[in-house]
Amino acid sequence: MSDLGGARPVAGPGALVGREDECAALDRLLADVRGGGSRALVLRGAAGTGKSALLEHLVARSSGCRVVAAAAVRSEMELPFAAVHQLCAPLLDLLDVLPGPLRDALGTAFGMRAGPAPDPSLVGLAVRGLLAGAAAERPLVCAIDDAQWFDGASSRVLDFVARRPVGARVACVFAARDPADTVVPPGLPVLDVGGLPDGAARALAARAAPGPLDPEVRERILCEARGNPRVLLDLIRGTAAGGFIAATPARPPTDRAGDGPEDGVRHRLDGLPADGRT
Structure with missing residues (x-):
């Protein structure tokens, strides 16, 4: 199951008009992940250029994969770990397979247990563990929209996860506005989504x-x-x-x-x- 905040392909039913190259790049990413690799990618472009539609294409083409999706929300930028919680909520059935310190850190970050603010690096390791556990069953696709509105804690955690492969068969694809209002994972491969010819x-x-x-x-x-x-x-x-x-x-x-x-x-x-x- 996936939910990209109601995003729909800009071209209506069928193939996205004028986005053949971008769709082909996402198809190649999926092929790599199905073949055992791990990939991260940032779709970057101005508002309205169709980044959400490309994420929908990615999700639609992810047959045989498990898909988890999140869409950062501007009003939640002050809530620590809000975007990470949205992404990981469908995977919390795997929480018990994590080592105790990682399980405690993630549970505290998500308000599932009381305790002091967790170390972001432990939360990052815990999120990597969840993703790796999900990918052990079948390839995992993480589709994250509006990354320019990440809360600071989520930005650090997802940057940590995207930069360090969690193992085989995981794709993390972010969509972010350019120029971004906040820091999105820097140094990752970028696919610029410009205006249509x-x-x-x-x-x-x-x-x-x-x-x-x-x-x-x-x-x-x-x-x-x-x-x-x-x-x-x-x-x-x-x-x-x-x-x-x-x-x-x-x-x-x-x-x-x-x-x-x-x-x-x-x-x-x-x-x-x-x-x-x-």
């Missing part, structure tokens, strides 16, 4: 639109989205809602999309009454 952006627009787009409307949407899949889809939806699908010469009611999906949200807020905006 023009041809892929046009293909995504054609797939997403509920009907033919007026050429002028389509060109303006493509220009404003600048290859960002989420912005592109938001603009398509806004255009459809505003009645600009099919051969209408009018321009879609949008301002410049800016650098990310937040700008599209701001534009939609402008159409609300004052009380609604508040």
